[in-house]
Amino acid sequence: MPITPFHFGPGAAVKALAPRHFSFAVFAFSQMLIDLEPIGFFIVTGAPIHPYLHTYLGATLVFLASWRGGRPACEWALRAWNAWLSPAQSRWLAYEPRISTKSAGIGAFIGAYSHVAIDSIMHGDMEPLAPFSAASPWLHAVSLETLHLACVAAGIMGVAGLFVMRWRALNSKSASAKQP
Numbered sequence: 001m002p003i004t005p006f007h008f009g010p011g012a013a014v015k016a017l018a019p020r021h022f023s024f025a026v027f028a029f030s031q032m033l034i035d036l037e038p039i040g041f042f043i044v045t046g047a048p049i050h051p052y053l054h055t056y057l058g059a060t061l062v063f064l065a066s067w068r069g070g071r072p073a074c075e076w077a078l079r080a081w082n083a084w085l086s087p088a089q090s091r092w093l094a095y096e097p098r099i100s101t102k103s104a105g106i107g108a109f110i111g112a113y114s115h116v117a118i119d120s121i122m123h124g125d126m127e128p129l130a131p132f133s134a135a136s137p138w139l140h141a142v143s144l145e146t147l148h149l150a151c152v153a154a155g156i157m158g159v160a161g162l163f164v165m166r167w168r169a170l171n172s173k174s175a176s177a178k179q180p
Helices: 005-017 024-034 036-045 056-084 087-093 101-122 144-178
Strands: none
Touching: 005 024, 005 101, 005 144, 024 036, 024 056, 024 101, 056 101, 087 144, 101 144
């Protein structure tokens, strides 16, 4: 993927399906952490290559780092985000700044491994099974257009699902507040 944003679509869909058990913030943290590799190589060499973190072994390191280090970083970011919002904005956009260990682990796990899986389809320089194999069995399994469309569609469905859940929660609070 061209640097992380397309990866966020599937994460939004998972968040909509399992909102209490999946930290989108830690998922996004792992996505950004793993993409530091091609960004760093691009700055140093001029080529955005994917040799280490874009393997399932590298994803394991990103998963562990994101699960432990991403949780406090993301909790801080959520507190800062919530403080930045106006009261009207916070009705729709504020999020609980506490992330459970379980939801952080699931977010980090899905983030790290899905990143490698998705990028394995489009990047010819990847060896996702390294150091055990140089094979890239999923390369071009679907067209780039299909891959991008699937990620965008997952994002649209995920955001729509999250919007409906927030709308229902706000309406149920409003209805219960009106009852004597």
